[in-house]
Amino acid sequence: MPASFGTPELMSVAATLGWASGLRLYAVLFLTGLAGRLGWIGLPDGLQWLAHPLVLGASGLMLLVEFLADKIPGLDSFWDLISTLVRVPAGAALAAAVFGGDETVWATVAAVLGGSLAATAHAAKSATRAAVNASPEPFSNWGLSLAGDALVPSMLWLAWQHPLTAAAALAAMTLAMLVLLWRLARHLRALLARMRRALSGAEPPQPA
Structure with missing residues (x-):
């Protein structure tokens, strides 16, 4: 951990680890641990375990599984569904570990x-x-997946090298995500309303 990092910089790293865990948890675990293992970054005491060889092996294997599953339409949504129970608590735990128990x-x-x-x-x-x-068509799916593959390591690098810049970028992307969720929710509500109207106006089937 750079000696120049104060509370704002540490909070930026913590926020980035949490946010990135929601997209690519195993990439966060593996890349952060590998960077610490190779001496590229100084890991806080609470994150030192990520650099252990066994943890690197396990997170690297899961990174490969997640990378492949995220490229297959349908399977990617199932993977996201089962990952709900892991990504959010892991993001919270990684963010807290930046500050440790003291x-x-x-x-x-x-x-x-x-x-x-x-x-x-x-x-x-x-x-x-x-x-x-x-x-x-699968190309939109692959494009989004590859964008996520590139975005997560880019944000991790930015958080460790320029944490305040990363904080500003993270705020902008989080706002964009909230707007996206709001628009998708509106679209879904409109779709459900059309379906209800169609069903209520449908004539019952005639007996044979």
Whole structure:
């Protein structure tokens, strides 16, 4: 951890870890641990376990599984569904671990922020991919998946090298995700309303 990092910089790292966990949890675990293992970054005490060889092996394997599952329409949505139980609490735990056990108040704040950002990112990703899966062509799905593959390591790098810039970028992307969720929710409500009207106006089937 750079000596110049104060509470604002640490909170930016914590928020980025939480947010990125909502998109690519195993990429966050593996890339953060690998960077610490190679000495590229100084991991806080609470995150040192990520650099353990066994953890790197497990997170690397799961990263490969997640990478492949995210490229298959339909399977990606199922993967997002079962990952709901993992991504949000993991994002909160990683964010809290940036501060460790000696700064309980800030660790708690980081956990709440990290979990909230993980939930927002996960919801936006899941909803967008589910909507795109309605299209018969796979290229939009692959494009979104590859964008996520590139975005997560880019944001992790930015958080460790330029944490305040990362905080500004994270705020902008979170706002965009919230707007996206709001628009998707409006679209879904309109679709359900049309379906209800169609069903209520349908004539009952005539007996043979």
